[in-house]
Amino acid sequence: FEEDNCVILDVVCYNEPPVGFPLRQARSGDVEDWRGGGGEVRRFKMDLASGEITSSGWPNNCFDEPKVNPKVDGIRHKYSFGVIDDNGMLRLTKQDHDTQEVFKWLGQDVSRELPWQPVFIPEPYSEKEDAGVLISFVRDQPTGDTYCVVINTETMQDVAKIHFPKGHHVPLHGHGTFLQGQF
Numbered sequence: 001f002e003e004d005n006c007v008i009l010d011v012v013c014y015n016e017p018p019v020g021f022p023l024r025q026a027r028s029g030d031v032e033d034w035r036g037g038g039g040e041v042r043r044f045k046m047d048l049a050s051g052e053i054t055s056s057g058w059p060n061n062c063f064d065e066p067k068v069n070p071k072v073d074g075i076r077h078k079y080s081f082g083v084i085d086d087n088g089m090l091r092l093t094k095q096d097h098d099t100q101e102v103f104k105w106l107g108q109d110v111s112r113e114l115p116w117q118p119v120f121i122p123e124p125y126s127e128k129e130d131a132g133v134l135i136s137f138v139r140d141q142p143t144g145d146t147y148c149v150v151i152n153t154e155t156m157q158d159v160a161k162i163h164f165p166k167g168h169h170v171p172l173h174g175h176g177t178f179l180q181g182q183f
Helices: 023-028
Strands: 006-013 040-047 053-057 063-067 079-086 089-096 102-104 113-122 132-140 146-152 157-163
Touching: 006 063, 040 063, 063 089, 063 113, 079 102, 079 113, 089 113, 089 132
Parallel strands: none
Antiparallel strands: 006 040, 040 053, 063 079, 079 089, 089 102, 113 132, 132 146, 146 157
């Protein structure tokens, strides 16, 4: 976004190339020992008058799969949604870029549930930036069962879970986005 004659860009940066998900394990459903990594959220600011570029980081924040409300694409925004590495467990989160607070999905059983690839769906008739839902596939690691969770992004509490039949493998890496309208 542009503000005060500066272009500001929030980016997830890696100190080294990120390690990809092991494809052979994904095909067999064996992901128990795999944990995703993330990068550091950095804000780059380029002064359009001087050309000077500065950056500031977000300490101790291992963040990945960032999403924002499409209503704020290209303008100043307060929130990003994604996953963090929280002591070796992936957690769905809402990140406040102004205060650097991290709000975690409250209903997650971190001892067994692995969420991934969240998709943000905005509330169509609200101007609030965090009004909407986050959906994500979640794997119960001990059983291998999968469900889709729907989380209220204002409260970070789940409002629905759609369970798939036992033994039905649903890949966690379903990259996607929500597109509103008719196609």
